[in-house]
Amino acid sequence: MPSLSKSNVPRFSVDVYHNEYLPEGGGEVNAVVTVTATGEGTSGGRPLDGGASAGVVLMVDCSGSMEYPPAKMRNAREATAAAIDTLRDGVAFAVVAGSHEAREVYPADGGLAMAGPETRAQARRALRRLTSGGGTAIGTWLRLADRLLSASGVSIRHGILLTDGRNEHESPEDLRQALADCAGRLTCDARGVGTDWEVAELTQIASALLGSVDIVADPSGLAADFRSMMADAMGKEVADVALRLWTPQGSEIAFVKQVAPVLEDLSARRAQAGPRAGDYPTGSWGDESRDYHVCVRVPPAAVGQEMLAARVSLVLPRPDGTVETLGQGLVRAVWTDDMAASTRISPQVAHYTGQAELAQAIQQGLEARRAGDQDGATAKLGRAVQLASASGNEDTARLLARVVDVVDAASGTVRLKQRVADADEMTLNTRSTKTVRVKK
Known part of the structure; x- marks a missing residue:
């Protein structure tokens, strides 16, 4: 994985909003943590240290249902071409045709191509040969995307997935296992075209892989949507950022949820990070801001006592095994007999x-x-x-x-x-x- 110098990492800030006052015997503190990344001095997705820093695999549904109506497949090809045109020079990419199996259609050599005028033109020509046929097994598409991205050595690994139907040619268990294997290795935005796909399936994919999910009811809107998705992907500067929560003895994290821009419960994704600390994945970041709701259970105490309920940090793993702290905030608890203070709810x-x-x-x-x-x-x-x-x-x-x-x-x-x-x-x-x- 290419290393990122400190100047290549977005500047992060952590702001904590909560009512720190608890009534006597109170044992729960709720806080909203706002994390903001600004892109000053960042790479903009451009190559670092002589290689690609970002890679994108576009997974296009080519199952038999994509042929009806015929314009659907044509719109999918045009949308994928529009996304390829949005790629920044130097970004690694590939196109995968998905049916009951997965096939790399460009560059078709088991790797990724480096975006540039010539490779974009070659990819567009390869798209013209896409035809529909077969079933739908999305887990196989994701596994191929994961293999291609992992072998490339890029640090920001992103997938864009388009389907028009249900995942009928593999079991739900197979898809869940594929998602478990790919989680933390790439992010993935999922799009359903038309109305014959399952909302729960694509939501499951986007949730597991920390991406977005949406519907494109009219296939003619695919190109604009794909162009927008790719532009967002190109704005990502750093991957694998985690929200690290430390609690003192006697305290514990009840839950951690992303609450903006979309709701996502991260509680079950905790990875132990040393004594009293756990990491919650947040995926890739560009120039953006997100909010997280953190609930901390603390040991009840008497009026007049106070404690640090939790320390919130943004951390980034380094290639040498160390961890860089990008930002930090504190959640406090103060016990009071002032009823007005202890019953106030943070806006x-x-x-x-x-x-x-x-x-x-x-x-x-x-x-x-x-x-x-x-x-x-x-x-x-x-x-x-x-x-x-x-x-x-x-x-x-x-x-x-x-x-x-x-x-x-x-x-x-x-x-x-x-x-x-x-x-x-x-x-x-x-x-x-x-x-x-x-x-x-």
Whole structure:
């Protein structure tokens, strides 16, 4: 793996927002940790130390279903070509055709090509030969992408995956094992085209591989979406950053969740990092900001006592086995008999607790709707409308309005629409975990 000098790493800041005051006997501290990376002095994805620092594998569904309608496969080829055109010179890349098996179609030599005018033109010509046929086994696509990226020695390893159907030609266990094997080795953005794919499957892939997931209901929109995804991938500067949480004796981490820009529970991904410390993966970073909700259980104490509940660090493993600390923040606990102080909820914590409830209400409401439980669906989706309105989540509010008729947003009074397009329901479901930041 190429080494990164300190000037190549984005500058990270860590800000902690929480109410540190607890009532006598209180034993739980909730904090929102905002991590911001600024790209000053970074590489911009350009080659470092004479080699490629970033690699991207584009995985294109070429199963038989991609032929119907015929424009779908053509749009997929054009979208992949648009993404290749967005590659920065010096970035390593490959194109994989996915069906019930995985096949590298460019450069087709078991490795990655270095992006430049000539290789981009060659890749576009190779795309013209893509045809559809066969089944769908996404785990095999991911394994090939992992092998190609790992063998290349790049430090930032990224995949872009497009499919139009269900993963019908391998077992759910096979896909889960492939994701477990690839986790921490590459990130992957997943896109479903049309409405015949499973939201849960692509969400599972993006979640395991710390990428994004979205729907492109109209195949004609693929090129713009792929171009945007590739531009985001080119903005990543450093990979394998972890959120390290240290707690003193007697304290423990209850959970760690990313809460912006999307909801993602990281609690089960903890890797022990020495006595009293654990690392939670955050993937690759560019010029961006993310929020994390950290809940710490502390031993109850008497009024007047205080303690450091947790130390939050951003860490980056180095090739020599050492770890670089990129930023740090502290979570404190102070016990008080001031009821006003101890019952105050941090605005940041309150906001993201509401955003998590919003996502859950949408998912439960859609599930009830599919099961024919109209009363349950109306109640849950009405609550979702109320939460979206109160938090200013306008994008989600607009998506909800395609599924329900909103009578009164403030009270959550809605009526279920009798007819809802599959694309509208899938879009709401797919984007249910997207959040809005706390208003300043």
